[in-house]
Amino acid sequence: MTASLAMPEIFLATAGLLLLIYGVVRGDRSAGSTAVLTIWAFMLAAIMMILHPAVGLAFHDMFVNDAFARFVKFALLLASGLSVAMASASPGKLGLAKPEYPLLILFAMLGMMMMVSSNDLMALYAGLELQSLSLYVLTAFRRDDAKASEAGLKYFVLGALASGILLYGISMLYGYAGSTNFTALASAVTGTTKIPAGVTLGLVFVCAGLAFKIAAVPFHMWAPDVYEGAPTPVTAFFAAAPKLAAMALLTRVLMQPFGGVIHQWNAIIMFLAVASMLLGSFAGLAQSNIKRLMAYSAIAHAGTALVGLAAGDQAGVQAVLIYVALYIIAALGVFGVILCLRRRGEEIEKITDLAGLSKTRPMLALAMALFMFSLAGVPPMAGFFGKYFVFLAAVKAGMIPLAIIGVLCSVVATAYYLRIVKVMYFDEPAEEILDEASALSLRVVTAAMALAVVLFVFAPAPLVDAALNAARSLVHV
């Protein structure tokens, strides 16, 4: 039965609905248990994926489960589970002690899983909207907070615009190619020498809509405000799972139906890549708020990942997956550290608040420094390997100037990562001592990410091989 291919998704949907009822019945008291149950649901979904490794098409070819989708979904479940665990550490102070919070993440997760498994533009759109709507609400979760409301509204308006552009692009593609199915689209555009202008135009619109979701320049404007305004656990979630999902979606759309017409889109991707790397690196230099800084860092990293996509081959797809996976580890770690730090119950946001952290909280400072070096791509940290694979793909595809621009931008970005290390290690501690204890789950997650970043160098092969396997299922050489 083909529906069994979607078992984890069906399970998550059912679990989400049941938890919704549970939340309604128990009220706000159920916040903690809902979070725990959500994490269990993610774990069970992951176990189902391991136990049931079938691949193929389902639901009238609208849904596809292949190695690529499995790789991304597995990473998504892991990242989302970790973000829920981090958020549930001290929800009361952040105003997140409501059952809706983990539930919204669960529904966003469901949307993301649908996105990466979509084999049809309509399924893609449905998954994307389920994810986006959940994210809009999450951004504005603290209703009484002006900044959060502003961020949520901004995100919603710009996101709706992007969805509109995407939908318009989809309609053009449907109109000129005659189908919304990826397989049908692929056969419509490959092999012919003359591609209708409408298809090209539609592709541009689809790229623009999806570029918004990964916050690639020039569609990045929402990112700094949303990162800053949203509650930190939500920002942590943003930086991780949705980023990977949108990147995977873009990769699938460009490589599967349009894999045969790379010349039609790779100039767009190259432009997005260069613009994102430049803006993310230079604009980050001027930031004083650490969450905003991470937003610019995310923009720069999205740009670098796009370099791999621009290569448009198997090595490129593999590089994108490795790069984003390693980025997520470091980003989750950074937000874990930020969540650990609070002063009189308030979370800290300014970079200068980290002054002398290496004296007051040596282990946290060490972890943060490791994440910073990883984000900067300095070996032997994990981030370096992502960089290596991306630029290897670029060089293989003959895009040496793009690789050179990329590495030079990474040097510029290194300046702001170094500044954080400098503030923590070289500056004297601020007068106020930061509160000591932080929740165990939070510390465990942060420590695990730090270990992953450091120890990756000793065993890079499993991730590399899994990504290669995933790339093979998407791009046939």
Added chain:
Amino acid sequence: MTPFPLLSILTFLPLLGAAVVLLFGRRARSIALVSSLITFALSLLILHFFDPANTGFQLEEKFNWIPSLDIVYHKGVDGISVWFVLLTAFLTPICVLSGFSITKRIKEFMAALLVLETMLIGIFTALDFVLFYVFFEGVLIPMFLIIGVWGGEKRIYAATKFFLYTFLGSVLMLVAIIFMAHYAKTTDMTAMMGGKFPKEIAIFLWLAFFASFAVKTPLWPFHTWLPYAHVEAPTAGSVILAGILLKMGGYGMIRVMLQMLPQASAFFAPMMLTLSVIAILYASLVALAQTDMKKLIAYASVAHMGYATLGIFSANPQGLDGAMLVMISHAFVAAALFLCVGVLYDRMHTHDITRFGGVASVMPRYATMFMIFALAATGLPGLSGFVGEFLAMQGAYLVSSVAAALAALGVVLGAAYMLWLYRRVFFGYANKADVKAMPDLSVREICMFAPLLVLVVWMGLYPVTFRNVFAPTASHVLSVYHVQSEEAP
């Protein structure tokens, strides 16, 4: 062959030491000293197993690291790299000893030093390009922290400049490495040697490597980070910086430029000789004008490394042997001189030359020690500096008599700034109260200097011991180089 993976043990033993230091913080000093001494003792085993007559790589270790890309954990040493490994293992315990005087966050300091040792030994034993790059860049992190946390007043500027400047050079090298990996279909360095790359490509690759190695060496005009890094770094940081980090550039030039890109190296040799001569003369003149002891010795380092690059790009046996000897001798002498400055700094907390005077009458043992090392630095026959500089200049003479003549002028300038420094610090009357109150060398300090002293004299009197290890490999490198660079289309 060894029954155990000696090179990996040497590489990761200090890392283990660092972990132990961090876990058992209270005895940081002794744990660090013991672990670095064990590493040194084990490193001597290399000499036992190493066969100098064999010009290939020895003590090789290989296992798959990233199989899908054929990236292999591949280690090995040849005559060129053996010395750099030994120098690292030898200088680290001395740095640990000199770091004993540090009081602030000693645990982290010792751990950073040991991590640095791991990275350095890793560079000189790596035979896979990705592995090489990982270690090459990995050096930046502990060094950045050593300068930034334990440095002087302008340490933040110095540390950031050091990091970004060298990082900028290295990322271009990364692109070159990626290109070579793509072109040669392997990342194994041994498979890339001997002119595998056509000249028109090799020239661009060479320039990318030049961006990295010229900054590290440092060559004029890429040296501007060095004086700041040296002045602000704590003594142990300066010692390891001058002793080993600068040699990463020279080692890279031999290993990558001469061995992998011979045609491009031949093409750029005149430029390199010119830059080397400028480095020698310019840095010596600037050294003359310094009032800060550390800065003066930092510029002297730039000048000495100029002789090394002069010898390397002369590309003849005299030149390459000379370059190797210059680098080995400079590791001893520069380390010793920075330790000497550190001795004064521990007592007076300044490197300003004008604050001293008449130290010879207060600290006679120290003054003798300083004199010997200063003379070794100026290239006095009988001490370590002479042989290498002489050979390097002889090698240069065979290529360009003008370059050799100008480089010889640098020797005169070298004597001038060193002796003038000595006169201003040590001679005259000690009429400042704080100078008069300085105690002479302690036992710990003598322990730091004694091994350096022995080696400096040994190398001056009988350099054959040092040359025998690398000479067969060096002449092999050159014979391949000449075959490749001359049959260039």
